[in-house]
Amino acid sequence: MGVPLSIYLHIPFCRTKCTYCAFNTYTRSEHLIDHFVEALITEINIVGSSKPGQRVHTIFFGGGTPSLLSAAQIQQILDAIRQQFDLMADAEITIEANPNDLERTYLTKVRATGVNRLSIGVQSTNDHELKLFARRHDNDEIVSAMSAARLAGFDNVNLDLIYGIPHQTLDNWQWTLQQTLMLKPDHLSLYALGLEEGTPMYDWVQQGRLPAPDDELAADMYELATQVLGENGFEQYEISNWAKPGLACRHNLQYWHNDPYVGLGPGAHGYADNVRYSTILSPQRYIDAMRSAPLPHAYEYPRTPATDEATMVDRANEISETLIMSLRLTQEGVRWTQFKERFGEDLRDIHGSTIDHYAKHHLLECSHDRVRLTEQGRLLSNVIFRDLV
Numbered sequence: 001m002g003v004p005l006s007i008y009l010h011i012p013f014c015r016t017k018c019t020y021c022a023f024n025t026y027t028r029s030e031h032l033i034d035h036f037v038e039a040l041i042t043e044i045n046i047v048g049s050s051k052p053g054q055r056v057h058t059i060f061f062g063g064g065t066p067s068l069l070s071a072a073q074i075q076q077i078l079d080a081i082r083q084q085f086d087l088m089a090d091a092e093i094t095i096e097a098n099p100n101d102l103e104r105t106y107l108t109k110v111r112a113t114g115v116n117r118l119s120i121g122v123q124s125t126n127d128h129e130l131k132l133f134a135r136r137h138d139n140d141e142i143v144s145a146m147s148a149a150r151l152a153g154f155d156n157v158n159l160d161l162i163y164g165i166p167h168q169t170l171d172n173w174q175w176t177l178q179q180t181l182m183l184k185p186d187h188l189s190l191y192a193l194g195l196e197e198g199t200p201m202y203d204w205v206q207q208g209r210l211p212a213p214d215d216e217l218a219a220d221m222y223e224l225a226t227q228v229l230g231e232n233g234f235e236q237y238e239i240s241n242w243a244k245p246g247l248a249c250r251h252n253l254q255y256w257h258n259d260p261y262v263g264l265g266p267g268a269h270g271y272a273d274n275v276r277y278s279t280i281l282s283p284q285r286y287i288d289a290m291r292s293a294p295l296p297h298a299y300e301y302p303r304t305p306a307t308d309e310a311t312m313v314d315r316a317n318e319i320s321e322t323l324i325m326s327l328r329l330t331q332e333g334v335r336w337t338q339f340k341e342r343f344g345e346d347l348r349d350i351h352g353s354t355i356d357h358y359a360k361h362h363l364l365e366c367s368h369d370r371v372r373l374t375e376q377g378r379l380l381s382n383v384i385f386r387d388l389v
């Protein structure tokens with residue numbers, strides 16, 4: 001029957017721009033949201049009708065700030081997906097949200113649409129760090145958001161945190177972890193701060209107004225988190241992700257297994273039928289493209305009038321991409337038999353010498369059923385991945 005599909009929906013609007021953010025997101029554009037939802041539904045109809053009957057097991061509203069959508073808009077989008085796809089009864093449906101959009105009434109309505117997983121952008125529980133990031137919330141709002149989420153019936157909540165923040169000490173980070181654990185999340189995603197060109201934070205570091213990130217300190221923070229979260233009942237299943245047993249994010253697992261997903265909305269990325277593609281960045285151009293889409297019209301799946309760039313992924317690249325992504329799965333790694341079933345060849349016949357080399361240096365660990373990164377290997381994963389391409 002094949003692997004079911006995942007759907008990523010990019011909601012490219014934010015009230016304000018965070019100082020470290022390089023995502024495709026726009027401020028002062030909320031007047032476009034109604035037209036954007038219409039366009040997104042058109043895109044869902046196009047991609048659904050170009051390959052009818054596909055089973056879908058995860059949907060992810062990402063951004064930007066998807067919690068700027070009303071519950072009615074979320075309902076309309078999900079209704080369109082249900083009409084065009086075979087949405088599985090146990091599908092995981094996630095929405096990313098900012099803490100200060102999360103009141104109980106809103107969340108109760110969102111939960112009633114079928115959204116069953118909430119991912120809250122906490123980033124830090126330290127108000128000074130939140131100010132440096134120009135986040136819209138403070139720590140009190142994080143606490144209120146979490147309590148509203150539980151009261152609204154969300155029993156699967158992820159919190160995103162950032163570490164390696166300028167001026168952050170190991171003690172600050174430990175405090176953030178402790179405060180976050182007191183909120184009793186089900187899942188945690190921890191990201192090292194990356195400085196992206198074109199962001200205010202990048203400029204401040206260049207100008208010497210902020211210290212440059214300290215990679216060694218960030219590595220210590222990562223190790224500390226691994227230890228603290230392990231002691232608190234979290235299982236690490238991916239380099240940056242920890243979950244309570246059974247609550248790993250199924251949508252993200254789709255990416256790491258290199259399984260198919262369609263990406264809809266401005267600046268979304270997708271990978272389906274061996275085509276890797278991205279869509280138009282600008283919300284207005286996206287809306288215009290959807291409005292002028294000749295309908296009915298058969299588009300070549302997974303392309304739509306919003307597709308900007310698309311490349312065919314050949315077998316060699318599919319193998320490299322699958323390895324690199326699956327090795328991020330710290331426990332699961334790459335199973336020998338699954339690899340052979342998918343590609344018809346033994347992984348050892350393709351990359352045996354590279355695997356042996358890194359196994360000898362204790363960066364990879366081979367067992368009877370799989371190969372995976374060791375703890376040390378996780379810190380040097382980029383070097384290993386380079387050799388597997």
Ligand code: SF4
Pocket residue numbers: 013014016017018021022023025063064065098121
């Ligand atoms: S809320 Fe998220 S997407 Fe929006 S500006 Fe901040 S980091 Fe970027």
